[in-house]
Amino acid sequence: MGKLLTNMGKNLIFFIPCFLLLASLLHCIHAVQYIVTNKVPNTPGGKLFDREIGVNFTLLTLETVNKFIWKILEQRTAADIKNVPVVNLYISDFQGYAYKNGDNINVSGPALDMFYYPRNKSKFFFSSLMYHEMTHVFQWHGNFTAPGGLTEGIADYVMVKSNIYEKEKYTKFGSGSRWDEGYGVTERFLEYCDSLRKGFTAELNKKMRYKYSDHYFVELLGKPVDQLWREYKAKYGKKQVSTADSFGTMFPGVKY
Structure with a gap:
């Protein structure tokens, strides 16, 4: 003391x-400063946000999620962390669920109204989404040279590590047809890579600060990514994986 x-x-x-x-x-x-704006307060989705989630809860959630991302991706110093002075989150009117634009996170009011059932789980659903979308703000992507499916997989990876996601409905190990298919398919593959080398996903993210290369898998695990994918599929090949499990989004067919 x-x-x-x-x-x-x-x-x-x-x-x-x-x-x-x-x-x-x-x-x-x-x-980091967090700003939350409900641009559609008089719509069903905007009203649901105000009633079930709220600005204060969202502000606290964004800060909690932000710190968790730094921890999981092992970004411990200012040199490791992307310089993001302000994160804006908007509840807006558009088709889809959510997307990141620069350091802005956009969430669809209509999607909140359509998908958030039961209503008393709205904070859970929203928090799960924030782990994914906030990771897009703070992860590295090789100056946009990394496969989109990989960045989506890392965002889901952080969400899964948070333990705030629907486990029963989530992608099963062995799902998918490509390692960079994205979302749950790639997330499960990254977990497999983690089992081969502790902290693999965090190290891969760090390597992608300025550029991306498939060779990073060789540098970290000693094998090409395609070979790793084949071995991963072989490990879980005896499991019966349904088509519904393969894509792994929060809500079937809805990207975020």
Whole structure:
């Protein structure tokens, strides 16, 4: 604990230990401002957001998710972390579920109204989505050279690690036809790669800071990605995987 000294018997002066001062400085360096705007408050989806989720809950969730992403992707210093001063989240009117645009997250009001059943699970569904979408804001993607399916898989990977997702309905191991198919298919493959080398997914993300190459799999695991995929499929080949399990999105056919 820090030392507490008195000055002239009246003024109190706290001396903060170095490690606490460092933690405070890192917090300032990593500080991100979150802004939440419901642009459709008078629509069914906008009303559901205000009633079941709310701005205050969303702000707390964004901060919690942000810190979790840094932890899971092992981004511990300012040098590791993407510089994102502000994250804007909008509840808007568009077809689909959600998408990232720059450092902005857009969530469909109509989708909230359509998919959030039962209503009392709305915060759970929304939190699960935030783990995915916020990862898109803070992950590396090789200056957009990484396969889209890989970045989607890493975003789902963080969501799965959070333990806030529908486990019974989620993609089964062995699903899919390509390692970079995206979402749950790629997420399960990344978990398999993690089993071969602890922290693989975080290391792969770090390597993608400036560019992407399939050779990163060789560097980290000693095998080409296509060989790893074949071995992964062989490991789970005896399992019967339904077509419904293969794509692995939160809601069938809906991308985010």
